[in-house]
Amino acid sequence: MTLDSSYNFRASFAEEVSLPEGELDLQRAALYLAGEEYPDLDVDRYLGRMDDMAAEVRSLAGNSDKLESLARALNSYLFDINGFSGNTGNYYDPDNSFLNRVMETGIGIPITLSVLYLGVAKRLGLNGHGVGMPGHFLVKIEELDLYLDPFHDGQLLSAGDCRRLAEHLFGPNVEWDKRFLSATPAVSTLTRMLNNLRIIYSQRRDLVRLVAVLERMMLINPSNVALCRDLAICHVEQGNRAAAVRSLEELISVATNESDVAAARTFIENIIRNG
Numbered sequence: 001m002t003l004d005s006s007y008n009f010r011a012s013f014a015e016e017v018s019l020p021e022g023e024l025d026l027q028r029a030a031l032y033l034a035g036e037e038y039p040d041l042d043v044d045r046y047l048g049r050m051d052d053m054a055a056e057v058r059s060l061a062g063n064s065d066k067l068e069s070l071a072r073a074l075n076s077y078l079f080d081i082n083g084f085s086g087n088t089g090n091y092y093d094p095d096n097s098f099l100n101r102v103m104e105t106g107i108g109i110p111i112t113l114s115v116l117y118l119g120v121a122k123r124l125g126l127n128g129h130g131v132g133m134p135g136h137f138l139v140k141i142e143e144l145d146l147y148l149d150p151f152h153d154g155q156l157l158s159a160g161d162c163r164r165l166a167e168h169l170f171g172p173n174v175e176w177d178k179r180f181l182s183a184t185p186a187v188s189t190l191t192r193m194l195n196n197l198r199i200i201y202s203q204r205r206d207l208v209r210l211v212a213v214l215e216r217m218m219l220i221n222p223s224n225v226a227l228c229r230d231l232a233i234c235h236v237e238q239g240n241r242a243a244a245v246r247s248l249e250e251l252i253s254v255a256t257n258e259s260d261v262a263a264a265r266t267f268i269e270n271i272i273r274n275g
Helices: 009-017 025-035 043-060 067-081 098-106 112-124 159-173 186-204 207-220 225-237 241-254 260-274
Strands: 127-133 136-141 146-149 154-156
Touching: 009 025, 009 207, 025 043, 025 098, 025 112, 025 186, 025 241, 043 067, 043 098, 043 112, 067 112, 098 112, 112 127, 112 136, 112 186, 127 159, 127 186, 136 159, 146 159, 186 207, 207 225, 225 241, 225 260, 241 260
Parallel strands: none
Antiparallel strands: 127 136, 136 146, 146 154
16 A cells, blocks of 8 residues: 555544554554654555564574574664664654654664564564653563663663663652563553654644644543643644634543543633633
8 A cells, every 4th residue: 555645644543543452553553653744654665664674584593483583683683784773963853753764764762763673573473562661762572581772772681770771861860660661552652652742843832743743642542631731722822722622622522520621611711712
């Protein structure tokens, strides 16, 4: 399937993130996420490239069926042979959050590099999952009983190394909790990817892209009051008060907390009063 600018990536993203955790295709959803920035993106071509990468890893491993051998071959293939690494020179480039661009350029941020790694690992039959530590994203490889840091050239870490990394990043500001090493669900990974873009576009005052990001975050968590408030504020700043009211009305329709409903109604009254 070759995609063009008429393809509705938003609808496909919404459909994908509505699936149960075990059915949600993280890599496909991440490409749908990127498609709004790159409307000619051919999702199946990039997924097919991951198939090819997995085949190349198998060849590198001597067509071994041993999962540990495949895991080590995958590390070598991505980081030693193909040079995937963290974009330390321009960390806050939005392209670092788009899976297609990371596959094209070979550089990205921890979470997007992890999504790529997990996509190829899945095709090899490896048991891996994302680990959303505070301030950093890792991959857990069960076959190696180790954690992997795609941002730092695939460095392998023990649980103790992960704790030292967190302490290095945050010092006394974050108290270590072993739950930091828990598996991060696919939908939470996508939320975190979107939140990275949210921060970037907010700092740049790029309201058009910020609205698009917030709307996709609301697809994942439609009853999130803070997200809805921020979305409404962006609409108002763009001069689109009707859109702001619609987003708040949608929140009211799904909210279960009466105080959230009251706050949304007050916000709507203020928008209308100041309009």
